[in-house]
Amino acid sequence: MQESEIGSSVPLHVEERSADPPADVSIITPMYNAEAWLEDCLTSVFQQDFDGVLEVSVYNDGSTDGSVGIIQRWKPKLEDRGIRVILGGHDIQRPRGVGYAKNQAIRQSTGRYLCFLDSDDIMMPQRVRLQYEAARHLPENIIGCRVRREPDGATERYTRWINSLTPDQLGTQVFTSHGPTVIMPTWFCSREWFCYVGQFVEDGQGTPEDLLFFYDHLRKGGGVHRVDECLLQYRYHQHAATHSVTEETIWKNRVQFLEERxxxxxxxxxxxxxxxxxxxxxxxxxxxxxxxxxxxxxxxxxxxxxxxxxxxxxxxxxxxxxxxxxxxxxxxxxxxxxxxxxxxxxxxxxxxxxxxxxxxxxxxxx
The missing domain is CATH 3.40.50 (Rossmann fold)
Known part of the structure; x- marks a missing residue:
């Protein structure tokens, strides 16, 4: 595999940090107006039982609420716990989109492995440790996990599908309307593999950047694995970025991939x-x-x-x-x-x- 650059078309502003060696795992967190959920999200980072070098890389995609202040207040507490904090962002008034923010959070991070965490979700304490162990043995896989949905009962059929797929179905049910067979907020993979596949599409709101990356990952021979424990509380709310993607956009990409594969x-x-x-x-x-x-x-x-x-x-x-x-x-x-x-x-x-x-x-x- 040959790593590709994750580029930037907008200046990246990152707080100064020491020239420490690379982290074992970078938690990748795009952020936009997340103050309602950030306390719970960062608490779950703080509570990880991983004994390697851990950092959280947050990219602020033009938030207009108090999200940045919450990160800054949490930074010394996390660093006292031994968890590095990297906070970047841009000065443009409108958000550039989830794909762009994820790419920038990866670009500013150092970890050999990437653990994706949306700013409105909560990890169980063992998540990083268990997915790290799996990823080390499966370097060309996207590693997922089981989830619980918040609030209870939200998207019941979807949640049941996420949690009940067999190992074989993780590879066969990739054409359904549900999207990736391991959902994006649970992804964990090596940086080397991510860069081999490429970066997320940066076309802004309404783009299914996770689905497009997932399909490219499969095209390049990547595998899919799920840690069969509930390691994430996955929030459902009206402001989630997924609601901006139309069913017709998803449909066209699914048909194209079905025809191809x-x-x-x-x-x-x-x-x-x-x-x-x-x-x-x-x-x-x-x-x-x-x-x-x-x-x-x-x-x-x-x-x-x-x-x-x-x-x-x-x-x-x-x-x-x-x-x-x-x-x-x-x-x-x-x-x-x-x-x-x-x-x-x-x-x-x-x-x-x-x-x-x-x-x-x-x-x-x-």
């Missing part, structure tokens, strides 16, 4: 779901991959009774008529556009009845 290698396939989502996927595919769709399948008698779906094409291409069949009348491989955990187990039972292998006979795109 799976559909280019399949001569034909069936779309499991003859409803809205299945038809949307069909229309979103490149023409060469639409031509590979041999059928839609479903359990809905009304949809099956239609017999065919006919789609508009250009004047140069005839209207394709795609059969609509019961799932028992079709053959793999499948792209599944049915959401998991929504049918009281009915869909899951149907899928299991076919004795298929995920990642070979089917992929989820739901």
């Amino acid at each position: 799976v559909l280019e290698h399949w001569p034909s396939f069936t779309i499991w779901n003859a409803g809205k989502q299945g038809r949307k996927l069909y229309r979103s595919l490149a023409p060469r991959n639409r031509d590979k769709v041999v059928a839609f399948c479903d359990v809905d008698a009304n949809k099956i009774s239609k017999g065919f779906y006919t789609f508009e094409e250009s004047e140069e291409r005839p209207k394709p008529r795609i059969p609509v069949l019961h799932f028992t009348e079709t053959k793999p491989p499948f792209i599944i556009c049915v959401k998991l955990d929504l049918t009281g187990g009915g869909f899951e039972d149907n899928l299991r009845s076919l004795n298929l292998t995920e990642g070979e006979d089917y992929y989820h795109f739901s």
